[in-house]
Amino acid sequence: MNGRVLIVAGSDSSGGAGIQADIKTVTALGGYAATAITALTVQNTLGVFATMPVDAIFVRQQMEAVLGDIGADCIKTGMLCNGEIIAAVSDALAARPHIPFVVDPVLRSTSGTPLLDAAAIGVLMERLIARAAVLTPNLPEAEALLGRVIADAAAVEKAAHSLRALGAATVVLKGGHLDGNRVRDVVVEGDHCYALEGPRVNTRHTHGTGCTLASAIATGLAQGLTTRAAIERAHAYVQKAIESAPGLGQGRGPLNHAHTVRDEP
Numbered sequence: 001m002n003g004r005v006l007i008v009a010g011s012d013s014s015g016g017a018g019i020q021a022d023i024k025t026v027t028a029l030g031g032y033a034a035t036a037i038t039a040l041t042v043q044n045t046l047g048v049f050a051t052m053p054v055d056a057i058f059v060r061q062q063m064e065a066v067l068g069d070i071g072a073d074c075i076k077t078g079m080l081c082n083g084e085i086i087a088a089v090s091d092a093l094a095a096r097p098h099i100p101f102v103v104d105p106v107l108r109s110t111s112g113t114p115l116l117d118a119a120a121i122g123v124l125m126e127r128l129i130a131r132a133a134v135l136t137p138n139l140p141e142a143e144a145l146l147g148r149v150i151a152d153a154a155a156v157e158k159a160a161h162s163l164r165a166l167g168a169a170t171v172v173l174k175g176g177h178l179d180g181n182r183v184r185d186v187v188v189e190g191d192h193c194y195a196l197e198g199p200r201v202n203t204r205h206t207h208g209t210g211c212t213l214a215s216a217i218a219t220g221l222a223q224g225l226t227t228r229a230a231i232e233r234a235h236a237y238v239q240k241a242i243e244s245a246p247g248l249g250q251g252r253g254p255l256n257h258a259h260t261v262r263d264e265p
Helices: 019-029 056-067 083-094 118-127 140-147 153-164 208-220 227-243
Strands: 006-012 032-044 049-055 072-076 099-101 170-173 180-187 193-200
Touching: 006 019, 006 056, 006 208, 019 208, 032 056, 056 083, 056 227, 072 208, 083 118, 099 208, 118 140, 140 153, 153 170, 153 180, 153 193, 170 227, 180 227, 193 227, 208 227
Parallel strands: 006 032, 006 072, 072 099
Antiparallel strands: 032 049, 170 180, 180 193
């Protein structure tokens, strides 16, 4: 077991996204996952039906308990609910500037339920995105952060550069919401830009894709991979997890996070 990842995110009762997907991902890639839970949710593959934020002080206490004992080689943030939680998480991270962190700016669920107060988006940008090692928005999240529509492939690349200007060292802008037979993610790492492409899988089983990608990247960073190597491995891991999804649920089903696990002969 190599690489300690502290995940700061919400719980998904269906196990397909959030903390549950994060733990599965880190474990499947050979890392050690610890958590600070920011919210409880009532959800399944059909949608999110209720959320219950955790008190911001308690979130900080969870982080401090883990970091003061087990420690972390990388931290990943997901659903943060509100500005108070973002501030508490930011303060904990600021006290440990040597630990890189990956920000998955979870604004809405796949089904469209808001998961972050609209008023807190500015706090997220100022307190976390500006200092992140990696930022991993999808297109709707990027549009909300930038305040403009991203309509085509050319706009995606421009948006990735604009997001990079917000302060994150690297931006992975996921292109899955655009039409086409291939999915193209654009990465801006410092002054360098490149793309990762894969065939679009004709499936409804994509629940937790964003959580999974960000946690896979965080695991790679925790294990000492370069940023590009961590992103490329994470991209391949998610692609396979979608292709081999178990087909559970009546709506947007979960991925196969355990596809890296091989049965002993």
